[in-house]
Amino acid sequence: MRALPLVVLTLALASQPALAQLAPAASQPVPQAAAPEDCVVAAGADSEAAPDCAPDATAAAPAAAADAPEAATATPQQDGAGEPQVAPAADAASQPTQAELDYAALYGPQDYDPIADPRLPAPAELPASYDPWEGINRKVHRFNNAVDRRIAKPLANAYVAVVPRPVRLGVGNFFANLGQPVAALNALLQGKPKQAAQALGRFALNATLGIGGIFDPASDANLPYRDEDFGQTLGTWGWERSRYVELPLFGPRTMRDVLGLVGDGQLSPIRQVEDDPTRVFLQGLQLVDVRTQLFAVDSMREGAADDYALVRDAWLQRRRYQIFGDRKLQDEELPEYLREDTGNPSVPADAMPIMPAGGN
Numbered sequence: 039m040r041a042l043p044l045v046v047l048t049l050a051l052a053s054q055p056a057l058a059q060l061a062p063a064a065s066q067p068v069p070q071a072a073a074p075e076d077c078v079v080a081a082g083a084d085s086e087a088a089p090d091c092a093p094d095a096t097a098a099a100p101a102a103a104a105d106a107p108e109a110a111t112a113t114p115q116q117d118g119a120g121e122p123q124v125a126p127a128a129d130a131a132s133q134p135t136q137a138e139l140d141y142a143a144l145y146g147p148q149d150y151d152p153i154a155d156p157r158l159p160a161p162a163e164l165p166a167s168y169d170p171w172e173g174i175n176r177k178v179h180r181f182n183n184a185v186d187r188r189i190a191k192p193l194a195n196a197y198v199a200v201v202p203r204p205v206r207l208g209v210g211n212f213f214a215n216l217g218q219p220v221a222a223l224n225a226l227l228q229g230k231p232k233q234a235a236q237a238l239g240r241f242a243l244n245a246t247l248g249i250g251g252i253f254d255p256a257s258d259a260n261l262p263y264r265d266e267d268f269g270q271t272l273g274t275w276g277w278e279r280s281r282y283v284e285l286p287l288f289g290p291r292t293m294r295d296v297l298g299l300v301g302d303g304q305l306s307p308i309r310q311v312e313d314d315p316t317r318v319f320l321q322g323l324q325l326v327d328v329r330t331q332l333f334a335v336d337s338m339r340e341g342a343a344d345d346y347a348l349v350r351d352a353w354l355q356r357r358r359y360q361i362f363g364d365r366k367l368q369d370e371e372l373p374e375y376l377r378e379d380t381g382n383p384s385v386p387a388d389a390m391p392i393m394p395a396g397g398n
Contacts, residue, residue, distance in 0.1 A: 045075070045095065045250035048334065070398075078120075079241045087281045115241065118359065120276045122172055153350060155365060160369070165353055167350055167351055168279060168282060168283060169281065169282040169283050169350065170281055170282070171281060171282070171283060174281060175282065175350075176286040176346050176348070178284045178286055179284050179345075179346045180284070181286060181344070182284065182289060185287065186329075190325070190326075190329050191329065193326055193329070194329040194333070196332055197326050197327075197330060198333075206327070206330065208252040208253070209252075209323065209326050209327050210331070211244070211248070211251055211252055211254045212251040212252055213255065213324050213327060213386075214251070214263060215240070215241055215244045215245065215248070215250075215251030215254075215388065216251065216306075216308065217265070217306075218237045218238070218240050218241035218263075218264065219237070219238070219241055219305075219307070220266075220267070220302055220305050221233075221237045221264045221265060221266040221267070222234045222235075222237035222238045222241070222266075223263070223305070224238060224266035224267055224268055224270060224271045225264060225266045227274075228266065228270065228271050228274040229268075229274070233264050233266065235265060236261050237264040237266070239256070239261050240256040240261040240262075240263065240264070243255055243259060243261065244255045244256050265360075267295075267298050267302050268297070268298035268299075268301035268302045269291075269292070269294050269295035269297070269298025269299070270298070270360055270361045271298070271363075272294050272297065272298060273361035274361060277294050278361075278362070280293045280294035280295070281293055282298065282350055282354060284350075287385070288384075288385045289353075289384060289385055290348075290349060290350060290353040290354075290384070291384075292354075292357070295357070301317060307326070307388075308320050324386065325385065328384075328385060328386070353384075
């Protein structure tokens with residue numbers, strides 16, 4: 039009988055190590071990502087301090103598990119030394135391209151702004167148009183456009199369709215040559231004796247060898263065409279600023295050029311013709327010839343947001359160069375479209391509806 043309690047005691051002692059190994063596994067809490075330092079129980083401390091930290095650590099475990107995917111994507115990887123590693127995609131994006139490296143090798147590493155390039159010249163500053171009568175001028179401009187659309191342009195189209203091109207060139211040469219004596223006089227008044235001599239020489243050569251100016255041998259003799267009028271003469275004499283005005287049928291002018299028209303009209307060769315039908319025919323033919331020369335600028339005016347401002351600014355810019363440009367620059371330094379006197383013709387003084395001095 040005494041042997042039975044001894045056997046029971048022996049079995050109980052033998053089973054204690056196995057129970058001790060199973061008990062910690064069953065009662066051990068879920069491992070935490072990071073436990074606060076005040077919840078760590080030191081070895082040898084009172085076992086009653088552990089329940090004080092257990093509820094908080096257990097409650098934080100689900101939240102830490104839920105945030106684990108975002109933390110894995112947002113937190114950079116760390117190498118063995120504890121330093122964060124840059125993602126390969128971000129590292130590739132920060133590297134310059136081959137085109138950027140080539141540009142830096144040529145122009146330097148600084149960023150280039152073509153708009154603010156200090157090496158570019160300053161933009162040209164054009165003077166503002168002096169147009170205090172713009173309201174009235176716009177009304178006259180609409181009237182002139184209506185007359186041009188209904189009368190002048192159809193007549194010019196018919197003239198081009200009926201008259202062969204060599205004849206039209208002869209007509210243009212004839213009227214251009216008629217204006218050279220007046221141009222010579224104005225060039226002389228402006229202090230340009232060389233231009234005056236060229237205009238007179240051109241007139242004499244074309245009037246003789248050119249059969250009244252129909253042909254143009256003067257151009258082959260390097261005698262350029264000169265377009266000088268009394269309006270330019272007044273500008274050279276000091277009347278530099280003049281208000282813009284658009285005349286009915288005669289188009290863009292300034293007040294200075296209106297007086298110039300009157301002065302040139304007194305000297306125009308066509309005005310000296312006393313036979314009224316002949317003079318009116320010549321004036322009408324000259325107007326049609328001028329309108330055919332303006333076909334080249336019609337395409338520039340199509341689709342313009344403000345046709346009036348386009349015509350006014352272009353005319354005033356060319357007029358300023360005609361009067362003042364050759365005093366500041368040599369003729370060969372001017373742009374070609376400003377040096378070309380026949381590129382943008384105006385209604386000439388010969389077409390002024392003025393009766394001759396000896397007429398009835």
